[in-house]
Amino acid sequence: MRQRGKCVTERGLRALFLIASLFCIPAFGNGPGVSVQLNVVPTHVLAGIRPSFRIDVENRTDTDVTLPRKVLLLVTPSIGKPFIAEFSGSQETPYSTAELPVPRTIKAHSHGEFMFAARTLDGPPGWFDDPRLNAPGTYRLQLLLADSVVDSRVGPTPAFKIDTAVNILHRSSEAVLTVEKPEGDDAKLWAYLLVLAQRHHSATWSARYRGGSEWEKFEAEAIAKYPASPYAPLVVRAYSERPGGDRLPPEERLANARRVLQAQPDAPNREDIQLFMAEMEVTSAEHAASGPKADAKRAVELYDRARADFEALERSSSDPEIRARSREERELLPSADDVRELVTERPPAS
Amino acid sequence: MLCLKSAKMASLSVVILAMCIAPGAQVSAQQLTVSNSGNTINATISASLTGTIGHSCCLSLSLDYPFPTGGACTDACGNAPLHGSWSCNAVGQHTVTGCWLGSETNYQYTCTTQSITIGPLDHAQPSPGCPLFDLTAGTKVLTHLYNPNDTYPNGQVQDAQMPLTIRARRADPGTTIYLQVTDPPDSSQYGGPHTPDDNVDVSGTVGTIAGSKQVTMTLPPSGQSTTLTLQATDYAAGDNYRVKGSIDPQLLTNPSFQCSDCPDTGVITAWKRVYLETDKMFRKGTFVTQDALAGDTQVHVADLTNFVAPKGKTPGSSVVLVHAPTLGKGPVYYEPSGSEPPLTVAKIDKKKLLLTISRPLARTYHATDDPTKPWRADGVGVVSGIPSVDFFTPNTSLTTALYASSFIEIVPSSTSDPGYVPYSANLTNPQATDLIEAGWRWCRAYGQPNRLCVIGGAKSGTNPGVRVKGEPVSWTWVSQIESLVASSNAPTLNAESTAHEFTHAWDVNQGFNMNGHCAEEAYYQNHNLFCLMHADWSDMSGNVLPQFFDGVVGFHYDVGLLFTPSEYLEVRQHQEPLP
Numbered sequence: 067m068r069q070r071g072k073c074v075t076e077r078g079l080r081a082l083f084l085i086a087s088l089f090c091i092p093a094f095g096n097g098p099g100v101s102v103q104l105n106v107v108p109t110h111v112l113a114g115i116r117p118s119f120r121i122d123v124e125n126r127t128d129t130d131v132t133l134p135r136k137v138l139l140l141v142t143p144s145i146g147k148p149f150i151a152e153f154s155g156s157q158e159t160p161y162s163t164a165e166l167p168v169p170r171t172i173k174a175h176s177h178g179e180f181m182f183a184a185r186t187l188d189g190p191p192g193w194f195d196d197p198r199l200n201a202p203g204t205y206r207l208q209l210l211l212a213d214s215v216v217d218s219r220v221g222p223t224p225a226f227k228i229d230t231a232v233n234i235l236h237r238s239s240e241a242v243l244t245v246e247k248p249e250g251d252d253a254k255l256w257a258y259l260l261v262l263a264q265r266h267h268s269a270t271w272s273a274r275y276r277g278g279s280e281w282e283k284f285e286a287e288a289i290a291k292y293p294a295s296p297y298a299p300l301v302v303r304a305y306s307e308r309p310g311g312d313r314l315p316p317e318e319r320l321a322n323a324r325r326v327l328q329a330q331p332d333a334p335n336r337e338d339i340q341l342f343m344a345e346m347e348v349t350s351a352e353h354a355a356s357g358p359k360a361d362a363k364r365a366v367e368l369y370d371r372a373r374a375d376f377e378a379l380e381r382s383s384s385d386p387e388i389r390a391r392s393r394e395e396r397e398l399l400p401s402a403d404d405v406r407e408l409v410t411e412r413p414p415a416s
Numbered sequence: 417m418l419c420l421k422s423a424k425m426a427s428l429s430v431v432i433l434a435m436c437i438a439p440g441a442q443v444s445a446q447q448l449t450v451s452n453s454g455n456t457i458n459a460t461i462s463a464s465l466t467g468t469i470g471h472s473c474c475l476s477l478s479l480d481y482p483f484p485t486g487g488a489c490t491d492a493c494g495n496a497p498l499h500g501s502w503s504c505n506a507v508g509q510h511t512v513t514g515c516w517l518g519s520e521t522n523y524q525y526t527c528t529t530q531s532i533t534i535g536p537l538d539h540a541q542p543s544p545g546c547p548l549f550d551l552t553a554g555t556k557v558l559t560h561l562y563n564p565n566d567t568y569p570n571g572q573v574q575d576a577q578m579p580l581t582i583r584a585r586r587a588d589p590g591t592t593i594y595l596q597v598t599d600p601p602d603s604s605q606y607g608g609p610h611t612p613d614d615n616v617d618v619s620g621t622v623g624t625i626a627g628s629k630q631v632t633m634t635l636p637p638s639g640q641s642t643t644l645t646l647q648a649t650d651y652a653a654g655d656n657y658r659v660k661g662s663i664d665p666q667l668l669t670n671p672s673f674q675c676s677d678c679p680d681t682g683v684i685t686a687w688k689r690v691y692l693e694t695d696k697m698f699r700k701g702t703f704v705t706q707d708a709l710a711g712d713t714q715v716h717v718a719d720l721t722n723f724v725a726p727k728g729k730t731p732g733s734s735v736v737l738v739h740a741p742t743l744g745k746g747p748v749y750y751e752p753s754g755s756e757p758p759l760t761v762a763k764i765d766k767k768k769l770l771l772t773i774s775r776p777l778a779r780t781y782h783a784t785d786d787p788t789k790p791w792r793a794d795g796v797g798v799v800s801g802i803p804s805v806d807f808f809t810p811n812t813s814l815t816t817a818l819y820a821s822s823f824i825e826i827v828p829s830s831t832s833d834p835g836y837v838p839y840s841a842n843l844t845n846p847q848a849t850d851l852i853e854a855g856w857r858w859c860r861a862y863g864q865p866n867r868l869c870v871i872g873g874a875k876s877g878t879n880p881g882v883r884v885k886g887e888p889v890s891w892t893w894v895s896q897i898e899s900l901v902a903s904s905n906a907p908t909l910n911a912e913s914t915a916h917e918f919t920h921a922w923d924v925n926q927g928f929n930m931n932g933h934c935a936e937e938a939y940y941q942n943h944n945l946f947c948l949m950h951a952d953w954s955d956m957s958g959n960v961l962p963q964f965f966d967g968v969v970g971f972h973y974d975v976g977l978l979f980t981p982s983e984y985l986e987v988r989q990h991q992e993p994l995p
Contacts, residue, residue, distance in 0.1 A: 155848040155884040157920050157932050163846040192847035218951040221930045266886040277856035306785035311746015313782050357709035
């Protein structure tokens with residue numbers, strides 16, 4: 067009896083330890099003094115539109131902490147199995163190319179923030195190229211930070227056992243994202259994307275599928291017919307060609323951008339569209355300064371207009387990346403003397 | 417019409433002036449001579465033909481078949497005749513068709529016919545070489561022919577169907593004959609020994625003639641043929657068929673029936689045909705950074721490394737500009753092309769990153785439409801005229817044979833476009849957006865059915881190649897390959913990497929959940945070597961394993977694996993069109 071009682075006690079202790087370990091692992095993975103919070107902005111998106119990820123890191127320790135470089139996204143859908151979202155379309159490296167931006171060191175007793183800002187239908191956060199994240203539904207999202215990721219080990223490992231394939235050093239908090247089914251005019255646009263998905267033998271869309279005539283129709287109609295659709299501001303940059311492949315003139319692309327901003331002055335990526343408009347002014351200036359009919363005066367006027375727009379964004383944009391890019395592009399603009407010299411030195415057309 | 421006695425040789429020589437030859441071409445004399453000796457019909461066709469470089473001249477003869485039959489083609493042209501002889505012909509009228517092709521006919525076949533009659537006294541006698549009737553078919557039937565400018569193999573005129581031509585020979589016209597369709601053993605080197613009745617596709621009417629594997633019919637009149645249609649598979653390349661005929665109904669009723677003189681089509685095998693476009697990145701070059709309009713002589717570029725200005729009498733670098741639309745919908749063009757004068761660097765401005773070229777541009781070349789995506793720009797390449805110096809070229813030499821073992825023809829895309837791709841040192845966008853979009857732009861056949869592209873490039877990270885999921889484009893990183901192995905091994909590693917990435921375009925190995933790779937450390941022909949699609953190509957130190965540049969490629973084959981026993985089976989049975 068005593069022996070049996072001892073065995074029960076030992077078994078019970080083991081079970082208790084196992085249960086405690088399962089509950090405690092997430093906390094241990096984060097480290098006692100470092101917390102990583104994932105914020106998804108917005109929390110509701112239309113299918114095909116990606117939210118931004120803001121990652122807030124709190125270092126409550128007495129030493130500086132350098133976060134691991136590699137990031138995986140663990141997705142738990144409301145229906146179906148959890149999965150590790152693909153980041154890259156590369157067949158060889160679908161997971162390992164996702165990295166936290168630099169610098170990754172958080173000083174002692176301080177806070178850091180990392181952004182994967184969504185400004186277009188492709189682009190960051192890259193995990194939304196995974197078609198599974200474009201199906202309407204609700205998803206719990208969690209970032210896993212690791213020093214290294216071996217793609218050939220991640221793929222065959224079930225998501226709930228991913229820590230057997232990757233040494234996870236930090237886990238973020240979970241965030242919930244709802245992907246909504248398009249309706250009305252948005253559904254008409256979404257239908258084009260689903261045709262492209264079918265052509266890729268997929269039930270739902272991925273930005274990897276953009277090569278095709280339906281994408282051209284999607285872009286053109288979003289901007290021309292449905293500028294108030296949430297899709298429209300996200301294709302302003304992408305819409306650059308007519309169906310036969312001829313590049314749209316910069317003036318037309320500017321007009322398209324103005325149309326969308328007029329319909330959606332509060333578009334989430336409005337500052338990126340404003341940056342794009344300044345870039346188109348630069349392209350117009352370049353056209354004015356080149357070719358057999360170069361016009362230095364006109365080119366200088368257009369460059370000056372672009373310069374002013376870049377400077378405005380540098381001063382007022384809330385997005386540090388937009389501010390940085392505005393400054394970089396402004397610094398590359400030629401001076402008026404450069405423009406006149408370029409036009410004057412141009413060899414005559416024969 | 418003359419009735420000729422069998423003992424006499426009567427020859428009919430007809431000199432025929434060519435008709436309907438290309439306008440302006442000189443008319444030359446062709447001669448079709450037809451005679452018979454008993455029930456053997458002999459014919460000779462001769463023509464004085466000339467050909468230009470790159471074109472052959474052809475002659476063709478056929479009996480009771482009014483089309484060119486492929487014929488005898490030669491680059492030498494001239495006037496050497498072609499002879500034909502057909503024995504055991506049935507009593508009655510027959511028609512010989514003679515065709516010729518050369519510069520005189522604008523490289524199209526021109527044909528003429530001549531009839532001849534076999535009389536009752538010349539009735540064919542039984543002999544080992546005298547068949548009862550002809551039962552003719554091609555040996556290769558394509559599941560699909562997706563290129564409207566291409567032609568089916570001999571005998572085929574429609575997807576997944578093989579015409580069977582029946583013509584009386586020793587047996588009299590009107591004789592009742594019996595045909596049976598069988599399924600011979602697979603001829604593949606994988607998975608043997610093979611057995612009869614092993615075709616994969618046995619659905620519906622596949623493997624039948626009008627829904628039946630057994631057909632009863634009567635022989636057509638002399639000089640005519642009857643055509644039946646064998647329905648083949650439209651996806652299972654490697655499935656095969658054989659049609660046998662007899663005048664004895666036991667062919668259909670007695671499984672033990674043995675026939676020594678039964679006409680037989682031989683084995684007819686289903687094949688897939690895909691078209692492979694090969695594109696190549698300049699080894700030296702750069703992107704255009706401002707739109708260079710038609711008529712302009714100045715091109716703003718991202719980098720002037722490798723561009724050389726003229727010095728004294730030595731001209732500057734020879735250059736090529738190349739353009740493609742952003743999403744691949746529209747023409748790709750380049751210059752100089754065709755008979756355009758060459759382009760050289762006339763002046764370099766390092767401060768402004770500006771090239772002045774030797775003549776005005778004929779067309780417009782664009783900078784990127786999005787500064788965050790530099791790969792969307794058109795390009796300028798430096799060329800010397802030596803392909804190995806000028807381009808990163810993928811080596812497809814192993815791919816063709818590998819796929820032939822899976823009954824898949826890889827046909828090079830016929831195009832005069834040399835396949836230029838702008839230089840980019842290292843395509844490293846973390847989402848592979850650069851690879852995706854560059855594939856749309858530079859794979860000229862993107863989106864066309866059964867068209868796949870292999871592109872040679874410089875580098876993208878550390879891998880020797882890559883394919884983007886869902887895309888018909890694969891990349892071979894030639895510069896990376898050249899840094900991984902000795903120069904003598906680089907071409908072979910290039911070839912194996914190209915074959916590996918090309919195979920990804922067939923979306924194999926989904927069951928392993930290893931992104932198109934397998935974990936198989938054996939391939940079928942050699943159990944000591946990894947399958948071509950194994951996930952790891954390097955040892956613990958990161959060195960490429962020698963077996964991946966030994967020039968031998970193969971797929972694993974293990975029917976014990978639940979989901980993906982073999983890439984060979986997957987590609988054979990892949991639905992079309994790709995991708």
